[in-house]
Amino acid sequence: MDRVEKITLMMASGLLGLFFLALLAAAKLQGINVPPCLPPDVKPFSEGRVDTLPDGRRQLFYVARMWRFEPEVVEVPVNKPVDIFLSAADVTHGFYVSWTNTNLMAIPGTVNAYTLKLEKPGVYPIICHEYCGSAHQNMVAYLVAK
Amino acid sequence: MTSTRETFQVAPLSRTLMIIEVTLPIILVVLGIYHGFMQTLYRAGVIQSSSFAGLNYYQGLTLHGVINAVVLTTFFGVAFGNAVMQFYLRRPLIGWVHATSTGMMVVGTLIAAVPMLLGLADVLYTFYPPLKAHPAFYIGATLLVVGSWVAFAGWIPLLRSWMQENPGRPLPLAVMGMLVTFIIWFLCTIPLAIEVLFMLIPWSLGWVDSINIPMARTLFWFFGHPLVYFWLLPAYVIYYTILPKEAGGKLYSAYAARLAFLLFLIFSIPVGLHHQYTEPGFDRFWKGVHALLTFGVAIPSFMTAFTLAASLEYAGVRRGAKGLFGWIGRLPWFDGERPLVAYSLAGLLIFIMGGLTGLVNASYNLNQTIHNTGFISGHFHMTVGGPVFLIILGMSLELFSQLTGKPIRGRGWNVAVPYLWMMGIYLFSPAMMVGGLLGQPRRTNMGLSYLDPSSPHFRLDWVVTSYLAAIGGAVMFLAFLIYIGVWIATIAAPAQQSAGELYFSTAESLHPDATTTSIVARLRPWLAIAIILILVSYWMPLQQALRTPENAPPYSPDNPTPLVQVRK
Ligand code: HEM
Ligand SMILES: [Cu+2]
Ligand SMILES: [Cu+2]
Numbered sequence: 073m074d075r076v077e078k079i080t081l082m083m084a085s086g087l088l089g090l091f092f093l094a095l096l097a098a099a100k101l102q103g104i105n106v107p108p109c110l111p112p113d114v115k116p117f118s119e120g121r122v123d124t125l126p127d128g129r130r131q132l133f134y135v136a137r138m139w140r141f142e143p144e145v146v147e148v149p150v151n152k153p154v155d156i157f158l159s160a161a162d163v164t165h166g167f168y169v170s171w172t173n174t175n176l177m178a179i180p181g182t183v184n185a186y187t188l189k190l191e192k193p194g195v196y197p198i199i200c201h202e203y204c205g206s207a208h209q210n211m212v213a214y215l216v217a218k
Numbered sequence: 219m220t221s222t223r224e225t226f227q228v229a230p231l232s233r234t235l236m237i238i239e240v241t242l243p244i245i246l247v248v249l250g251i252y253h254g255f256m257q258t259l260y261r262a263g264v265i266q267s268s269s270f271a272g273l274n275y276y277q278g279l280t281l282h283g284v285i286n287a288v289v290l291t292t293f294f295g296v297a298f299g300n301a302v303m304q305f306y307l308r309r310p311l312i313g314w315v316h317a318t319s320t321g322m323m324v325v326g327t328l329i330a331a332v333p334m335l336l337g338l339a340d341v342l343y344t345f346y347p348p349l350k351a352h353p354a355f356y357i358g359a360t361l362l363v364v365g366s367w368v369a370f371a372g373w374i375p376l377l378r379s380w381m382q383e384n385p386g387r388p389l390p391l392a393v394m395g396m397l398v399t400f401i402i403w404f405l406c407t408i409p410l411a412i413e414v415l416f417m418l419i420p421w422s423l424g425w426v427d428s429i430n431i432p433m434a435r436t437l438f439w440f441f442g443h444p445l446v447y448f449w450l451l452p453a454y455v456i457y458y459t460i461l462p463k464e465a466g467g468k469l470y471s472a473y474a475a476r477l478a479f480l481l482f483l484i485f486s487i488p489v490g491l492h493h494q495y496t497e498p499g500f501d502r503f504w505k506g507v508h509a510l511l512t513f514g515v516a517i518p519s520f521m522t523a524f525t526l527a528a529s530l531e532y533a534g535v536r537r538g539a540k541g542l543f544g545w546i547g548r549l550p551w552f553d554g555e556r557p558l559v560a561y562s563l564a565g566l567l568i569f570i571m572g573g574l575t576g577l578v579n580a581s582y583n584l585n586q587t588i589h590n591t592g593f594i595s596g597h598f599h600m601t602v603g604g605p606v607f608l609i610i611l612g613m614s615l616e617l618f619s620q621l622t623g624k625p626i627r628g629r630g631w632n633v634a635v636p637y638l639w640m641m642g643i644y645l646f647s648p649a650m651m652v653g654g655l656l657g658q659p660r661r662t663n664m665g666l667s668y669l670d671p672s673s674p675h676f677r678l679d680w681v682v683t684s685y686l687a688a689i690g691g692a693v694m695f696l697a698f699l700i701y702i703g704v705w706i707a708t709i710a711a712p713a714q715q716s717a718g719e720l721y722f723s724t725a726e727s728l729h730p731d732a733t734t735t736s737i738v739a740r741l742r743p744w745l746a747i748a749i750i751l752i753l754v755s756y757w758m759p760l761q762q763a764l765r766t767p768e769n770a771p772p773y774s775p776d777n778p779t780p781l782v783q784v785r786k
Binding site: 073074076077080081084085088091092095096098105107108109110115116138158164166176177179180182183185199200201202204206208209 | 268274276279340342346348349430431432435470471473474477494495496497498499500501502505506509510513514516517520521524525528577581582583584585586587588589590591657659660661662663664666667668675677729762765766767768769770773774775776777778780
């Protein structure tokens with residue numbers, strides 16, 4: 073291969089390597105990550121609920137079903153980590169808390185999980201962003217950060 | 219036609235079959251594109267209803283995805299592959315194999331079209347279970363895919379006999395490119411076949427009452443990412459062989475082109491988990507491995523960008539360009555006699571952004587901000603809706619013209635199409651992407667809720683981008699209408715040259731090409747690496763999908779009660 077081509081190949085690979093390191097750094101140092109894999113004995117649930125742990129940490133158990141989320145409106149404290157668990161009661165749904173990185177799929181037969189921290193008070197729509205049937209566009213819930 | 223060009227005369231049966239292969243999908247795409255434009259209107263709240271002119275939003279979206287991204291691309295891959303094999307290997311296709319393949323593909327398409335048009339398959343082109351379509355939808359799609367396998371199988375004897383006759387020559391570059399394309403296609407449609415034949419079809423017929431959803435999704439994306447390279451690689455073949463020649467130059471390096479194709483072979487499959495970053499059930503480690511390998515598949519695209527730019531620069535300089543950027547002005551951007559140059563260049567200009575946004579999507583945790591938002595649709599209209607679609611349009615018309623002997627009519631209009639499309643895309647896609655960053659979901663009839671001012675869910679912050687996307691969509695729609703006008707004018711005109719004479723202008727390599735002993739002229743070692751990477755990257759994720767605690771019964775898209783009661 074021509075010399076210029078080899079240089080291009082190296083530069084492209086190097087650049088991509090750099091990008092990849094940046095992603096790892098964001099994951100390890102800033103804790104921005106994709107959802108984890110829960111142990112297989114965590115069974116899907118079919119009723120939504122809000123729990124508060126003894127130390128005050130809020131845990132939200134969401135069920136996505138055609139065509140609503142349960143619970144629908146939840147108040148959470150500003151700037152405190154909140155654990156989210158997500159199950160689907162029927163088909164596949166999406167779960168996207170507007171303006172955040174909390175972007176999850178609700179897959180039948182599984183439990184998804186993420187930790188969310190809302191930094192500003194306000195109302196955050198949670199949008200179903202995976203097509204789930206004819207009334208999919210009406211599937212919204214709200215988080216109220218206070 | 220000058221007689222000095224070495225054309226290849228297609229046999230009458232194959233000629234008829236190939237005309238069907240290029241025209242049938244273009245006819246269907248009229249419906250696909252119509253609904254693309256309609257989608258932008260619904261999503262901007264211009265249409266605030268669940269259906270328009272008898273077509274439901276999600277039914278139309280299913281047709282849009284299936285026709286544009288599956289039917290058109292598969293037919294084109296086969297038609298163009300058929301043309302490449304005949305022309306470069308200078309051997310006729312085996313008639314009955316060709317007829318079987320085209321027959322299966324046409325029948326499969328028609329079988330799948332019926333439930334889609336009747337609204338019995340509103341499951342979108344990814345047909346994620348547990349939403350269930352009519353069994354005919356899955357069966358038709360299977361026939362389409364198997365028909366393309368038959369076409370591929372039919373090329374093997376031709377390849378064999380060519381290699382026997384030409385022991386000292388590496389495969390012609392275009393042939394090698396199409397061969398790699400179809401090896402990828404064959405490998406990746408195996409998991410798809412497993413999903414459809416062993417999970418979806420028995421389940422949709424009621425023979426089993428529930429299936430493992432994460433497993434079905436994993437098998438789907440095992441297929442789904444290589445699918446995009448099946449779309450893209452025929453366009454790359456044209457970029458590497460026809461474009462440099464038509465632009466007036468040479469291919470900078472055929473050796474590098476071969477290497478690029480082989481890198482696609484090894485990297486395009488073991489990456490499917492990048493569509494599943496936001497799903498539970500897989501270790502972060504394996505998601506990370508797929509992210510890394512996805513970055514690997516960007517390398518051959520960077521190489522292609524370099525090689526093509528260098529080839530075009532060479533062409534510009536040969537045409538008398540001066541200075542660092544003078545070559546750009548010298549390229550035959552608007553030459554009506556070389557429409558493929560216009561289609562290629564517009565496609566490349568779109569693909570710059572398509573490729574870069576693809577890197578964003580691939581970026582593991584960065585995907586958390588954009589997964590399933592409008593950003594994704596914005597991105598892939600700059601890939602499959604950009605270079606892929608434009609090359610398909612340009613080449614389909616060219617093939618039609620060669621197969622029927624009818625010269626293309628309206629040549630000026632024809633070369634305006636890709637640039638107009640590009641302008642539309644460069645309005646539509648950024649609007650969709652900014653909308654996505656503002657949180658707009660994809661696959662959503664937003665006119666019924668988020669873009670309806672009387673709805674409690676109305677989102678004022680989404681209005682501007684949705685309207686801009688609709689304007690972009692209108693421009694794209696207009697470009698496509700002009701294209702259809704060119705087709706009609708071409709069909710209406712009398713034949714002026716002998717029908718069925720294939721000819722592709724082909725660039726020589728500026729730097730030395732590979733010899734038969736070079737590593738880039740051999741497929742087997744690369745195929746072995748590809749298979750090892752697939753096994754390594756998918757072994758654990760498949761195990762993890764198998765551990766899903768519960769299976770799911772089928773659902774109809776308009777009813778929350780399952781179609782089958784599962785016995786527990
Ligand atoms: C006038 C031209 C087009 C317009 C205005 C258009 C518009 C759109 C819009 C707005 C969406 C998103 C709908 C939603 O998610 O709710 C979409 C989806 C899509 N488009 Fe297009 N499109 C056009 C042409 C094309 C072409 C040429 C292709 C491919 C060759 C294509 C492939 C797709 C695919 C695969 C989807 C995803 C479908 C899904 O999510 O199930 N589109 N299009
Ligand atoms: Cu939903
Ligand atoms: Cu992909």
